[in-house]
Amino acid sequence: MADKTLVCRDCGNDFVFTEGEQEFYREKGFDNEPTRCIDCRRAKKAQQNRR
Structure with a gap:
């Protein structure tokens, strides 16, 4: 499993959904x-x- 980059639905910025999360x-x-x-x-x- 690898980190995923997602887009916030409120602010529109990218954020990382880490393996640990x-x-x-x-x-x-x-x-x-x-x-x-x-x-x-x-x-x-x-x-x-x-x-």
Whole structure:
């Protein structure tokens, strides 16, 4: 398994989905790859916590 370069759906920037992250996702049973970069994921989580 190799690192993958994905495009963030919020900001449009490329980000790397590392082998380690892919393994973590597989161990947790997640079927889908992330669609947001780490910065946008943090911003989205912070926005949800403010409600």
